[in-house]
Amino acid sequence: MVDEQNIYEIALTKLPGLGSQLTRLLVSYCGSPKAVFESTTGKLLKIPGIGGGKAKSILDGAKSALLEAEQVLKQAEEMEVQPLFYTSPKYPDRLKQIADAPVLLYYHGNSNLNQTRIISIVGTRQITSYGQNVTERIVEELKQYNVMVVSGLAYGVDIVAHRAALQAGMPTIGVMASGLDIIYPAAHRKYAERMLTQGGLLTENVFGTKPDAPRFPARNRIIAGMSDCTIVIEAAIKSGSLITADIAHSYDKEVLAVPGNITSPLSEGTNYLIKTNKAAAYTTAQDLVELLNWDLQDAAAAKTKATKLVFDATDFNPDELKVLQVLQQTREEQMDNLSWKAQVPVSLLASVLLNLEFRGIVRALPGKRFMLLQK
Structure with a gap:
């Protein structure tokens, strides 16, 4: 059965020219997503940041946005996907504290996104044997602390972290740069399917969205924002993992980096984070435990x-x-x-x-x- 409230929530993301902050402002002033679509031009013009052009765009685009939202919601129900608006109690609370967080997420899984302890693990796609061993050891060490592991389902460190969590019986969330109907890379589909019953898949992108390059940095802000700490395993000096670490740092989140061989290009990024005090060194789980006061x-x-x-x-x-x-x-x-x-x-x-x-x-x-x- 189609949920009317969900239709209005999804429709808000289909209106042109509305970013996450302006969308939240609209809902705050109008009282609900549905009230935004029932507002008059005069009421919209009283909202800071809404000029005549923006108000006209909202009203003119309302009908098509609602029709599109109905189709999206039907597909979500067919795939057992939950649309999570930022006002939903199931939406990650840690993300709510971040100004540029998505107003709407699509979630397919069975785990609590507000679990007490959530850690992100990121790193290079060209993982070395050292990186693989370290990643598996970190996940194993975290098992006793009832941790949820978040990563990006990519090659390298990401999939090793997901796989290790699955083997350890820990919930793990894959944050995607595509729609939930497009598993990328396709080679990781079997792990993604296992995660649906031991964690889940999460994205801000509607069905049919392809994993274009600009979507990965946007994906990274969700990875950094929904966890208590981001651990960087191996990373080159210019890499998406360092972008994730920078984002986490800007959110006042904790960052840990695994020290690496000073002759390895894949350790340049992690060693740089430690050297510049953008990350603390991870050598054992105790470093994380003491950093987050878990003890x-x-x-x-x-x-x-x-x-x-x-x-x-x-x-x-x-x-x-x-x-x-x-x-x-x-x-x-x-x-x-x-x-x-x-x-x-x-x-x-x-x-x-x-x-x-x-x-x-x-x-x-x-x-x-x-x-x-x-x-």
Whole structure:
């Protein structure tokens, strides 16, 4: 069944002369994509950046844009592709923070594009045995951190990263410079098909779009923008991978580069990034963990999880839960205060606390005070 809202969202991208920023401005002022198409010339002229020519173009092109959008959406439904407008909760949140992010993405896959940890891996198409070994090792090292791997489905480092992620059982996203109906290069179709059930394919390009040269730098901004950090494996001094690293750097994203042989042209780019402080050196996964503070996050999560285990309702009676909920907030409490805050009579509280103490969950302190212990 055709979704009316999706039709208006897609149609916005079919109006001539509207970039991503102006499109977002139109939606913000009008209230919704549908409202843009229902606006009058007078209303459009009140929007900053919309002059008479632009308003006329929007109104004159509305009908054909909507008709084209209907066809696109029908094809999307046939291919099980999700159009993700920037207001969709499924749209990558990390991209929403970037001014030149696409207003609409086409996604075919089964993974959450807002996964907690997302890393981009990019590099040369002429990968060496060193680059291949390093790429596979990096992916294997990242497995324990529940990472999603993003790359561009290209020859070389890209496909090695995707393949390693698939073998490790990790979700991996291929960001394409073409429409989702054109797998490029065609030799990677079998990997692309596997990714549909273990990650997915993502593009800003409508069906039928060919992977022309200018679309690759545009594709690279999505790769850089939707991840927490971009890792460059091997790259020449003038390469698309360095463009991706520069884009990530401009977005205030972290960049890591793998040091390489100083006699290898394919290490010139990565060594240059490190030398100019545009990237930190990647030698082990610990470099990434410390750069993104994953170790601190995991420690905090473990502490929270341990605390939550104390409050499993199936393990405690109602009075015990009341006491534990108070101690979770204060960590330590005097018995009379604890009785009042938990609404448990002092006569009953003594036995409740004794049971919790026997179980190693609370500790009695001098002055009739009790402290919650971490498991």
